Amino acid sequence: MSFDYDLFVIGGGSGGVRAARVAAGDTGARVALAEEDRYGGTCVIRGCVPKKLMVFASEYPDLMEDAQAYGWDVKPGGFDWSAFQGRLNGELDRLEGVYRKLLANSGVETFDMRATVEDAHTVRLANGDTKTAKHILIAVGGRPVWPDLPGAELGITSNEIFHLENLPKSILILGGGYIACEFACILHGLGVEVTQYYRGAQILRGFDDEARGLIATEMQQRGIEICTGTNILEMSRDGDGVRVKATNGEERVFDQVMFATGRNPNTDGLGLAELGVELGRKGEIVVDEYSQTKVPSIYAVGDVTDRVNLTPVAIREGMAFVDTVFKGNPTKVDHDLIPSAVFTQPEMGTVGLSEEAAAEQEPIEVYATSFRPMQTSFIDRPNRVLMKLVVSQATRKVLGCHIVAPGAGEMIQLAGIAVKMGATKEDFDRTVAVHPTMSEEIVTLKTPVRTA
Secondary structure, rough: OOOHHHEEOOOOOOHHHHHHHHHHHHHHOOEEEEEEEEHHHHHHHHHHHHHHHHHHHHOHHHHHHHHHHOOOOOOOOOOOHHHHHHHHHHHHHHHHHHHHHHHOOOOOOOEEEEEEEEEEEEEEOOOOOEEEEEEEEEEOOOOEEOOOOOOOHOEEEEEHHHHOOOOOOOOEEOOHHHHHHHHHHHHHHHHOOOOOOOOOOOOOOOHHHHHHHHHHHHHHHOOOOOOOEEEEEEEEEEEOOOEEOOOOOOEEEOOEEEEEEEEEEEOOOOOHHHHHHHHOOOOOOOOOOEEEEEOOOOOHHHHHHOOOOHHHHHHHHHHHHHHOOOOOOOOOOOOOOOEEEEOOOEEEEEOOHHHHHHHHHEEEEEEEEEEEOOOHHHOOOOEEEEEEEEEEOOOEEEEEEEEOEEEEHHHHHHHHHHHHHOOOOOHHHHHHOOOOOEEEEEEHOOOEEEOO
16 A cells, blocks of 8 residues: 555654654655644743743843842843743744754655544544555644633633733742742742742652752742642632632732643544544553554654653654664663753752652662852852762662752753763762862762661
């Protein structure tokens, strides 16, 4: 049977674009890609990239205060949201253009419309056309979850935060994950009065307890109000604001309410379940270690599979798919020991197991230090940082590394190499410190603070 294409990709985010252009460019496969929104996906358009640029913008008030304390005659003015937003939109347009050019230069045919799956080898486009392909790759990503509560339509999610006409004077953020905490820090830095509600006992569930505890303390010291054990019961319009009734008995009015209560895969209405593609509880596509579904011709990568929802992981999965299907080199994606960063203020960088998870697995030693770094202690700022290693007693391998500090994301990328290679505590000890730096503490931790 002849097909229109060797590969049809549904979804123009990081994973889908990488798979499409490498399959076409490296192997000469006939490839098409359909995207109903903007090219670049969540990461480029409404996630990592604009968020990180907002992080940079939000750090300047502290930097200007520090500059004054260091003797510089600088005067902070007000933040011009519209000027920043204009530049941000220009950058996102540029990056989307880069993605489109990469696809075009690789020979990928693109369709700027929604596509659904008709059968194991057929895709239906929104204009009614059908296209056939030997292989179909689903890379449609995920979307923010809207909570089921009265008045929820009055809130926004992380998708809409970049498009606000004006910054609110006050905002309530519902959620305790990394998206909620990052935007709490960003908006506070931009001058918004921030309150955060989280139903759990401590923010950043799943991360190392000591690390997330320090981040919570630092956020509160900066002026962010964190209310744990608290959820929203209902919301209603109150003038230009939103009246919120909470489980802690309070009723308060905020200019804006943002939901950061998780994300679900974008599989609704794609026609997958009808074909026999297995979907999980949240709608995620169930795949094997080669990203293949129960229907042999259909594969899926990225957040739509709900494995490890990080952009570089989606790209790795896309590359492994091409190696497996088009290069004759069956390749599994290694989801173990993936470094990641949370861009709160201060940042957290983490790789491997938390102290709690490691202790459940085997006897461990914990090496940790928390201190005021030179740059801020010099000007009497109270900010603290954390450097922490979790070590196996039996093998001496570093099972986890956790850093809470400015620039932690940059540090953990390099520490991640050592941990991924199986470095032992003694390997860290043999490494000469770079002085004076915060990160030198990672190689000078001589005595365990506790065992478990």
